[in-house]
């Protein structure tokens with residue numbers, strides 16, 4: 001790449017990474033709109049863009065922003081709205097929640113009472129057993145969606161079982177998987193969880209070909225890569241679903257896609273998921289709450305509203321690398337779901353930045369300084 005090209009790409013990366021300092025300034029004004037005669041924090045930040053960037057990185061950075069929950073806007077602030085809000089709290093917690101819990105329990109009882117006999121009695125009839133298990137998993141997910149009064153609009157053709165294709169979606173919560181699974185019994189690649197979720201993974205979900213791994217184990221990653229290659233070769237296997245961000249992002253941003261799904265030599269079918277935060281924020285902030293508490297939050301809200309788009313399948317273009325392919329698909333999903341792209345690896349949530357990444361950032365910064373000096 002020539003130096004002009006390099007400067008352009010680092011410039012766009014810096015743009016993606018630019019902090020929202022204006023969010024932290026008094027409302028109604030921007031850095032550019034200075035009130036006359038009064039010296040404020042804004043004036044100080046205006047002295048130099050570098051200082052403004054540094055201050056931005058201290059108060060807020062694009063990585064942290066990807067994982068920030070969005071608390072609901074308060075609307076109970078006057079004398080007639082407050083009693084209405086109180087009624088809502090009572091209805092949601094004392095009427096809707098128990099009713100939804102009952103629906104979920106009944107649903108579970110139905111699924112399990114069919115699942116166990118099917119698993120043991122249809123041992124010699126693989127095709128029929130797989131078909132029934134697929135329907136039971138879809139049914140189980142439908143009960144989950146009903147338990148939060150999920151209002152899900154699906155756009156585009158429903159996925160069908162075809163060999164050598166992989167579905168990739170942006171990731172906000174484990175409920176993404178439930179929402180997609182109620183329509184199609186995907187074989188999903190996911191982090192192994194403890195507790196009841198882990199139990200579900202290793203019993204019911206394994207029956208549809210789901211693959212679990214521990215992202216901190218390098219050995220697990222190799223095994224998963226091998227299992228993935230085997231899975232896509234099987235003509236009868238359920239369609240593969242991967243969340244290439246590898247972690248939950250707050251549905252306003254999208255972090256880098258891991259290249260694993262894009263080097264399998266398969267057709268990649270992008271799926272964009274956008275939640276409407278009108279009643280509840282569907283982002284699962286796993287550092288702050290367990291999945292059980294996340295579900296409780298959804299089940300005590302009025303409804304979970306979201307749109308799902310099955311987008312046009314994509315194939316690797318001649319001369320394109322898997323990383324470029326991943327980036328192209330990320331563009332398509334980000335555009336459809338209205339997500340802002342940031343140049344971060346989501347796994348940084350769990351590990352320190354590598355020297356390579358730090359050097360890359362330093363290089364970008366040096367390039368931007370050089371550019372500014374050249375402009376002078």
Ligand SMILES: O=P(O)(O)OC[C@H](O)CO
Pocket residue numbers: 173174190191246247248249284286287349
């Ligand atoms: O947001 P994380 O990184 O805890 O990921 C949670 C789950 O593994 C998502 O499927």
